[in-house]
Amino acid sequence: MLSLKTILTGTAVSATLASAVFAAGHGGPYEPYAGTTLVINVPAHPHYNAMMKVLPTFTEETGIEVEVDQLQYLKMRERQTLELTKSEGDYDMIAYVVFSKADYVYADQLENLAKYFMNPALADPNYDQGDLISGYVQNIGVAGGQKGYLPGQLGSAFGIPFGSETSVLAYRKDIFEKHGIAVPETYDQLLDAACKIPEVEPGMGGMASRAASGHQASHAFLLHLAPLGGRVFDDSWEPIINNEAGVAAANALKTIVDCGPEGSQTFGPAEAAAAFQQGQAAMFMDSIAFAAGFEDPSKSTVAGNVGYALHPEGVRRGSQTGGFGIAIPKNAQNKEAAFLLMQWLTSKKGDLMVAMAGGNPSRFSTYENAELNEKYPYSATFGEALKYADPDWRPIIPTWGKINADIGTTMSQVLTEDLDPQEALNGVAERARAIMDEAGYYTWQ
Amino acid sequence: MQTANANRLTPYLFLAPAALIMAVALLYPIGYMIYASFLDWNPSQRIGDAEFVGLKNYIGLLSDAAFRESFFVTLKFAAVVVTLEMVLGVGLALLLDRNIRGMSMLRTLFILPMMIAPIVVGLMWRYMYHPSVGIFNRTLKSLGFEPIPWLSDGSWAFASVVIADVWQWTPFIFILSLAALQSLPQSAMEAARIDGATGWQQIVYIKLPLMMPVLIVTLLLRLIDAFKVLEVILVLTNGGPGLSTEILSLRISRTASEFRELGEAAAMSNYLLILLVILTFAMFAYNKAVEARAARLRKAAEEDL
Numbered sequence: 185m186l187s188l189k190t191i192l193t194g195t196a197v198s199a200t201l202a203s204a205v206f207a208a209g210h211g212g213p214y215e216p217y218a219g220t221t222l223v224i225n226v227p228a229h230p231h232y233n234a235m236m237k238v239l240p241t242f243t244e245e246t247g248i249e250v251e252v253d254q255l256q257y258l259k260m261r262e263r264q265t266l267e268l269t270k271s272e273g274d275y276d277m278i279a280y281v282v283f284s285k286a287d288y289v290y291a292d293q294l295e296n297l298a299k300y301f302m303n304p305a306l307a308d309p310n311y312d313q314g315d316l317i318s319g320y321v322q323n324i325g326v327a328g329g330q331k332g333y334l335p336g337q338l339g340s341a342f343g344i345p346f347g348s349e350t351s352v353l354a355y356r357k358d359i360f361e362k363h364g365i366a367v368p369e370t371y372d373q374l375l376d377a378a379c380k381i382p383e384v385e386p387g388m389g390g391m392a393s394r395a396a397s398g399h400q401a402s403h404a405f406l407l408h409l410a411p412l413g414g415r416v417f418d419d420s421w422e423p424i425i426n427n428e429a430g431v432a433a434a435n436a437l438k439t440i441v442d443c444g445p446e447g448s449q450t451f452g453p454a455e456a457a458a459a460f461q462q463g464q465a466a467m468f469m470d471s472i473a474f475a476a477g478f479e480d481p482s483k484s485t486v487a488g489n490v491g492y493a494l495h496p497e498g499v500r501r502g503s504q505t506g507g508f509g510i511a512i513p514k515n516a517q518n519k520e521a522a523f524l525l526m527q528w529l530t531s532k533k534g535d536l537m538v539a540m541a542g543g544n545p546s547r548f549s550t551y552e553n554a555e556l557n558e559k560y561p562y563s564a565t566f567g568e569a570l571k572y573a574d575p576d577w578r579p580i581i582p583t584w585g586k587i588n589a590d591i592g593t594t595m596s597q598v599l600t601e602d603l604d605p606q607e608a609l610n611g612v613a614e615r616a617r618a619i620m621d622e623a624g625y626y627t628w629q
Numbered sequence: 630m631q632t633a634n635a636n637r638l639t640p641y642l643f644l645a646p647a648a649l650i651m652a653v654a655l656l657y658p659i660g661y662m663i664y665a666s667f668l669d670w671n672p673s674q675r676i677g678d679a680e681f682v683g684l685k686n687y688i689g690l691l692s693d694a695a696f697r698e699s700f701f702v703t704l705k706f707a708a709v710v711v712t713l714e715m716v717l718g719v720g721l722a723l724l725l726d727r728n729i730r731g732m733s734m735l736r737t738l739f740i741l742p743m744m745i746a747p748i749v750v751g752l753m754w755r756y757m758y759h760p761s762v763g764i765f766n767r768t769l770k771s772l773g774f775e776p777i778p779w780l781s782d783g784s785w786a787f788a789s790v791v792i793a794d795v796w797q798w799t800p801f802i803f804i805l806s807l808a809a810l811q812s813l814p815q816s817a818m819e820a821a822r823i824d825g826a827t828g829w830q831q832i833v834y835i836k837l838p839l840m841m842p843v844l845i846v847t848l849l850l851r852l853i854d855a856f857k858v859l860e861v862i863l864v865l866t867n868g869g870p871g872l873s874t875e876i877l878s879l880r881i882s883r884t885a886s887e888f889r890e891l892g893e894a895a896a897m898s899n900y901l902l903i904l905l906v907i908l909t910f911a912m913f914a915y916n917k918a919v920e921a922r923a924a925r926l927r928k929a930a931e932e933d934l
Contacts, residue, residue: 593695
């Protein structure tokens with residue numbers, strides 16, 4: 185806490201000085217909006233907890249007050265869905281889950297950011313867009329490219345990644361060393377290690393993974409699908425989730441859960457992380473957002489013993505891209521001020537401040553920052569992992585909610601009721617095709 | 630003439646506020662739901678923008694395997710919990726229908742589970758069912774038994790939610806049965822005792838038949854509630870593993886929030902509503918038939934005299 189405060193004040197002082205000088209000359213870019221109160225809606229998530237620590241600095245520098253409404257991320261999505269259909273919204277800025285991008289943009293509920301970046305009174309010339317991590321920007325911020333959600337020439341930005349994540353493998357250095365197990369680099373090695381650990385270290389599970397029925401099981405399955413060479417749909421939207429790679433991914437998940445800690449079948453991300461934190465599992469492969477919790481000795485019994493490695497390679501490398509972006513709703517009341525907050529938070533300075541407070545960087549330069557690497561030694565590995573982040577590991581389309589839930593319940597049946605993976609995935613593919621057909625994805629065939 | 634008219638209108642005038650409240654508070658939401666069930670309505674749209682699709686939602690649901698499964702789970706859940714709760718609740722009431730010291734204390738203790746917020750009940754049981762640190766598995770392990778996969782196996786998960794529901798709602802049946810028992814006419818009991826009826830005979834021929842009207846209403850209330858239970862299951866299993874505990878109200882909530890199909894969710898609610906209305910009517914019809922039969926018998930007996 186102490187070190188955090190010193191860092192914050194340190195950065196704040198220099199920032200305040202800079203803006204004070206600027207303000208004296210021109211009135212400053214923030215002056216017309218001083219005194220405005222922004223209402224923002226963000227998830228209860230380590231990254232946004234870090235943001236909360238930094239917001240007072242923003243208010244100090246700009247005179248813009250920020251009121252924060254924090255909700256669990258699936259609840260937050262429900263709230264936003266209702267909020268965005270109102271003619272006058274309560275939120276000036278929202279953080280959205282990446283798969284909400286499709287819903288919100290499709291329903292025309294987010295501001296296109298072009299007009300703000302074109303406005304010289306609002307856009308900071310030193311913002312440096314090129315420094316933003318491109319995989320995240322394409323995945324979270326841009327809509328309208330290839331297939332509507334992938335990078336493409338005609339896409340444009342509706343949000344900026346903030347609190348974005350990729351997946352890495354966290355493992356217990358002490359356990360791996362004790363039994364002479366090598367850190368897995370491929371999926372075969374990963375699965376071997378996952379099932380070897382319960383044998384050599386009784387009472388400890390191999391890998392803690394999400395697996396609860398619904399969204400969690402689907403997430404866990406997709407995490408393995410991309411590196412093992414699979415996709416949910418092919419280029420003409422035909423479901424291919426039930427091909428060889430799909431079955432391999434389902435089997436991988438089943439092996440991991442079977443060799444995992446007790447009760448794995450019902451784990452959500454928090455439970456899986458807790459199992460790893462309490463030493464009940466030797467590996468944990470999920471979002472980088474959990475790392476700060478593992479290194480916190482007040483919560484974690486394994487702090488200091490955790491190593492981080494890239495998401496193992498199957499037939500290709502492909503770690504998840506996910507997390508959150510920030511955007512301005514069409515029905516917001518204070519759009520310009522909200523843009524200023526957005527720009528400030530994702531600027532080089534803001535991004536570093538949030539990262540130092542325990543958030544996930546959105547910029548390459550932040551990952552290269554020496555101070556950050558000293559405080560969080562794993563930052564370098566995470567920066568490396570980003571190179572393999574796969575923006576297409578799950579489709580971000582309006583019908584995804586329903587297909588995602590179906591994958592999740594079916595995977596849960598594979599994990600708990602011994603449903604045959606091939607049969608299970610055939611069912612998913614058939615139902616997904618019907619959903620896609622109804623939504624008009626085969627109109628052009 | 631004018632006064633006569635005014636007089637005739639008076640009762641309606643007095644009824645008007647109640648009728649208005651009924652219309653606004655009861656009929657409007659139900660009407661809204663019925664209307665919504667004919668729409669293809671995404672939560673990102675306003676209701677006016679939603680497309681009218683007629684009976685499509687209803688027909689689609691009939692061929693939806695997941696919906697049928699969760700309909701079946703709901704029926705199974707309601708039947709199992711209500712049967713268990715009725716047997717346990719009425720049994721407890723019969724046992725405790727006597728003058729024990731500190732009875733009022735005991736009664737308060739017994740109905741405590743009912744007073745706890747459902748979310749808390751769910752969390753409490755979830756911790757107790759926890760695979761490694763939960764009290765059940767810890768006890769089993771210390772006694773040398775294999776731990777039970779309470780929430781991670783389909784059939785155990787169903788049993789687990791049934792146990793939690795029985796724990797919470799048996800007191801409801803208990804308290805109503807006890808009240809019914811204590812208001813039974815003492816003369817009938819006394820007559821039975823003088824005629825030499827044993828304890829069992831008193832229960833089977835006197836107490837239970839006399840309690841019947843109350844029991845039927847209790848059963849109905851519990852049944853309606855059991856069809857709508859959501860929070861405890863939401864917290865305990867969220868419908869999993871697979872679809873093994875996904876009862877209809879949970880599926881409705883997921884359809885609205887996760888699948889983003891408000892029209893389909895409304896259609897599901899209507900199916901549930903229809904089911905409940907049929908059940909209620911059946912129960913009242915049965916009650917009426919029983920009463921009519923009793924009246925007929927009484928009349929016949931009086932004529933014989």
